[in-house]
Ligand SMILES: Nc1nc2c(ncn2[C@@H]2O[C@H](COP(=O)(O)OP(=O)(O)OP(=O)(O)O)[C@@H](O)[C@H]2O)c(=O)[nH]1
């Protein structure tokens with residue numbers, strides 16, 4: 001069997017559904033997803049091996065205007081994710097409305113298209129969230145708009161939620177696979193260590209539970225992650241993590257009245273962790289304030305975000 005492979009980066013504005021798309025392509029949840037922008041903070045690799053073809057996806061943080069050092073690192077991760085790949089998938093939303101034909105694309109997308117040109121990268125345009133489109137004709141205008149800016153190899157309208165259009169995207173992506181040995185074992189699905197995935201599962205619950213600026217200023221520092229046998233001989237995974245936030249007032253919100261919010265987050269995270277490892281889990285959470293940590297490179301490094 002002649003092996004083939006391709007590296008494909010997934011880029012786009014925050015919240016357009018890049019991580020949802022990668023998870024759907026893999027058929028497994030690798031990257032966390034939330035309805036808040038800037039959910040993904042680092043590059044995340046997802047590996048799909050089907051017979052002779054291995055597609056290696058790189059999910060990247062949403063490209064946006066930086067407000068702090070962490071944001072700058074996140075944008076840098078997008079650039080890094082575009083290096084040494086065979087092609088890019090630019091994800092945009094079907095719900096983006098253009099009032100006039102001459103209205104420009106969102107600034108972040110213009111920047112990303114510039115980068116594609118500079119790097120002479122081949123790219124597919126994915127128009128995601130078509131399940132939200134009321135009139136399919138609206139797609140036509142969106143396609144025209146993007147085609148004016150870049151010569152995409154293909155344009156694929158799809159829904160990462162329903163999976164509609166996914167097969168078409170896969171057949172387009174397969175065209176990028178060139179004869180080469182596989183870089184990863186057949187059953188590898190990600191480069192993320194289990195420890196990172198557990199910390200991310202906890203952060204996802206925080207993103208989904210909290211509002212406004214609170215979830216954006218959070219990092220999860222996993223302090224203990226061990227598997228042991230209980231007295232009954234049942235395996236259990238012990239997780240202890242500190243939730244880092246930026247202000248005392250945020251700490252109060254995260255803990256909630258009588259600890260109710262923190263408890264809810266712990267329960268939701270435990271459920272995911274148990275599902276992921278297939279054994280019981282114990283989750284203990286603490287909350288600590290580290291003022292302005294998103295501008296402190298040392299702390300950003302400690303939390304694995306550079
Ligand atoms: N209706 C609908 N919602 C979707 C679809 N794909 C993703 N979403 C939702 O869009 C939101 C953002 O999804 P993510 O996958 O986290 O988006 P992202 O582009 O990775 O976001 P960042 O990591 O912040 O850049 C979530 O609430 C998803 O459930 C889709 O096809 N249809």
Ligand SMILES: [Mg+2]
Nearest residue numbers: 018019039040
């Ligand atoms: Mg994401």
